[in-house]
Amino acid sequence: MTGLYIHIPFCARKCPYCDFYSLPYSKKLCEDYVSALVRNIRHFAPQGISIDSIYFGGGTPSLLYSSQVKAILDAVGDSFDVHDPEITLEANPCTADLRKLSEYREAGVNRLSLGVQSANDTELEKLGRLHDFKRAEKAVHDAVKAGFENISCDIMLGTAQQTLISLENSIDALINLPLQHISAYMLKIEKGTPYDCDEVRSAAADDDLMSEMYLKTVQKLADAGFEQYEISNFAKPGFESRHNLKYWTGESYIGIGASAHSFFGGKRYFCPKDVGSFVSGELQAEVTEDENPDLTEEYVMFGLRLAKGIRLDKLGENAEMIAQKAKLYEKYGLCRLTEDTLSLTPKGFLVSNSLIAEFVQCL
Numbered sequence: 001m002t003g004l005y006i007h008i009p010f011c012a013r014k015c016p017y018c019d020f021y022s023l024p025y026s027k028k029l030c031e032d033y034v035s036a037l038v039r040n041i042r043h044f045a046p047q048g049i050s051i052d053s054i055y056f057g058g059g060t061p062s063l064l065y066s067s068q069v070k071a072i073l074d075a076v077g078d079s080f081d082v083h084d085p086e087i088t089l090e091a092n093p094c095t096a097d098l099r100k101l102s103e104y105r106e107a108g109v110n111r112l113s114l115g116v117q118s119a120n121d122t123e124l125e126k127l128g129r130l131h132d133f134k135r136a137e138k139a140v141h142d143a144v145k146a147g148f149e150n151i152s153c154d155i156m157l158g159t160a161q162q163t164l165i166s167l168e169n170s171i172d173a174l175i176n177l178p179l180q181h182i183s184a185y186m187l188k189i190e191k192g193t194p195y196d197c198d199e200v201r202s203a204a205a206d207d208d209l210m211s212e213m214y215l216k217t218v219q220k221l222a223d224a225g226f227e228q229y230e231i232s233n234f235a236k237p238g239f240e241s242r243h244n245l246k247y248w249t250g251e252s253y254i255g256i257g258a259s260a261h262s263f264f265g266g267k268r269y270f271c272p273k274d275v276g277s278f279v280s281g282e283l284q285a286e287v288t289e290d291e292n293p294d295l296t297e298e299y300v301m302f303g304l305r306l307a308k309g310i311r312l313d314k315l316g317e318n319a320e321m322i323a324q325k326a327k328l329y330e331k332y333g334l335c336r337l338t339e340d341t342l343s344l345t346p347k348g349f350l351v352s353n354s355l356i357a358e359f360v361q362c363l
């Protein structure tokens with residue numbers, strides 16, 4: 001079934017490490033943007049597309065009023081064939097109070113993804129975040145009071161001056177919260193962001209420390225019952241993100257909003273990073289990324305991000321060559337090869353880009 005992604009490109013303040021497309025929040029622009037979202041959503045009505053996940057990503061979707069979230073979800077309900085959906089909303093702890101969260105829940109949102117990043121206030125300050133950890137803890141408890149039974153938090157690894165011990169403390173603090181899902185991302189210094197400077201580079205984790213941090217994170221989360229199902233994602237059984245899994249399993253998704261990507265009708269396309277033209281246009285512009293993606297190549301590229309890996313019988317005549325290559329890497333503990341499947345180990349995930357490129361070469 002298809003997933004629906006809705007991009008909200010506004011933030012209260014730009015974080016210095018972030019290169020996602022987002023603009024400073026403006027009430028008027030956000031209102032116009034929501035109207036444009038609704039217009040675009042309603043355009044799909046004649047197609048009767050079946051969906052089972054809706055994802056509000058950003059930016060900071062929790063800057064939306066609950067009435068705006070409701071208007072968007074009403075339009076989705078009128079325009080798509082919606083089946084028992086997972087409805088996720090990404091929230092910033094600073095913009096998520098009990099009242100707003102209760103209203104989101106009433107509007108139908110049933111999964112909350114909170115950008116916590118760290119339980120250490122000095123690290124949060126260095127990340128340019130507006131919240132401290134107390135505020136993040138309160139947001140989680142408020143979400144539970146509001147009726148959320150599926151809550152995820154993000155944590156960041158390798159940030160400026162983070163140590164293995166402070167990371168372990170952050171993980172312990174998250175484990176003690178009533179969460180069902182944790183996403184752990186390794187800091188990547190993106191070109192052109194304020195973080196792209198020598199001062200931050202020298203304070204951030206080097207490759208060795210990052211590896212240690214990642215492997216420690218995988219082990220601590222596993223011990224606490226959060227099973228790794230993707231390079232950066234960990235869940236209690238049954239709480240894997242239905243929406244995000246679509247990206248890695250080749251299912252279709254429709255993205256609406258400036259900078260949103262889609263994989264639908266067999267092609268990949270995106271809407272340009274331009275809120276102005278999105279708001280003023282009757283319908284969002286679509287730029288084709290790939291008219292005819294190589295589905296076997298994508299199966300290997302995305303499937304190897306998953307802990308369960310890929311099935312060899314889906315690789316046709318290439319299976320044997322991939323298996324031969326995998327045997328070499330298996331000796332170094334980077335992957336696991338069974339009669340039917342190939343998957344990367346946590347150690348392999350650390351070098352997944354290179355490993356996946358090696359396997360793709362065999363196709």
Ligand code: SF4
Nearest residue numbers: 011014015018058059
């Ligand atoms: S709140 Fe999120 S999307 Fe916005 S700037 Fe910070 S990291 Fe980027």
